[in-house]
Amino acid sequence: MTTYVWVIGARGLLGSATAAAITRRTGWELLSADPLPWADDEALSAAAAATATRLLATAATERANWAVLWLAGNAVTSTPPEAISRELRQLRLVLDAVGGAAAYQGTSRSGAVFYASSAGGVYGGSAHPPFDEQSTPVPISGYGRFKLDAEASLFDFSRATGVSVLAGRIANLYGPGQKLGKMQGLISHLAKAQFSPKPASIFVPLETMRDYIFVRDCAELVLDCVARLLTVTEATGRTEAIKNLASGQAVTISNLLGQIRSLAKGRPNVMLGYSAEASMQGLDLRITSTVWPDLDRRQLTSLPAGIKATMDDVLAHIQSGG
Structure with missing residues (x-):
């Protein structure tokens, strides 16, 4: 059965990688959709309703599955509360649009919604790592x-619409395409610093542990999780699920710097400093998963290979004048 997919945030790091993965996957069709007009809530609602209607009507006509993947968002740890509130409000507006279209087309049981959550955000102060979905x-x-x-x-x-959902708590995402102006993505910032006179600033202790997952690996895992959710829904009905999406291999900041040193054949261009935001970062964020663990048994991009791909992308971006 064909699965039609609307990727919200298709121009972002994970969104673009996931859209590309959909085009490579047999039986999956990427819905062509314009970016949503985030600057205006009324226009956003109208555009989301129109796109959701088109997606759900296609699925109904062709007796196909459908999925909406929310891979959008600009919020990071330092985002002001008013901007965070706006992002949450806009998520709810889009969900309302999807729910309305699913009800009208009678396709609630043949689709799913995926939301890209944050493992680091939700487990920041949790006890007893590594953290799984029961933490x-x-x-x-x-x-x-x-x-x-x-x-x-x-x-x-x-619960209101009967549509199955999955919250994917994603570990530290990295890889080609990271927005360097966004205060996120340590590996990209370390890579950029290697080609710049300005050092990368590190505001957390060097023993801080993080789980890094390469963006293309994460994109494939997202799609496999959505496919599993659709299968479970067909067998048992509406499903709510949470799954951690991670490599399962945590490394320290010191280890990252060692990888950069080896690849760049030189000392990492970094500066240690202090920031109040460091208090909002957990020191040990090892992540694992006990939900659909068979999906995690896969060949992942090694950290050195992923860092090398990121460094090459950053250098190409700089050389192109970006």
Whole structure:
């Protein structure tokens, strides 16, 4: 059966990688859709309703599956509360549009919605790593609380509409295409610093542990998880799921710097400093998963290979004048 997919945030790091993965996947069709007009809520609602209607009408006509993947968002740990509130409100507007279209077309049981949440955000203050889906979320920043609120909105949407949903708590994402102006993505910033006189600033202890997952690996995992959700839904009905999406291999900041040193054949261009935001970052964020663990048994891009691909992309971006 064909699965038609609307990727929200298709120009971002994960969105673009996922859209590309869909085009390579047999039986999956990427819905052609313009970016949503984020600057205006009324226009956003209208555009989301139109796109959702087109997606759901196609699925109904062809007796196909459908999926909406929310891979959008600009919020990071330092995002002001008003901007976070706006992003949450806009997620709810889009969910309303999808729910309305699914009800009208009678396709609630043949589709799914995926929301890209944040493992680092929700487990920032949690105890006893490594953290799995049974670990109690303890966010220590407004960003982490926002991600839990977004997950709650996703589950409320599912209960109101009958559409299955999956909150994917994603570890530290990295790879080609990272927005260097966004205060996120340590590997990209370290890579950029190697080709710039300006050092990368590190505001957390060097023993800080993170799980890094290469963007193309994560994109494939997202699609496999959505496919599993659709299969479970067909067999048992409406499903709410949370799954951690991670490599399962945590490394320290010191180890990252060692990888950069080896690849660049020179000392990493970094500066250690202090930031109040460091208090909103957990020190040990090892991540694992007990949900659909068979999906995690796959060949992943090694950290050295992923860092090398990121460095090559950053250099090409700089050389092109970007």
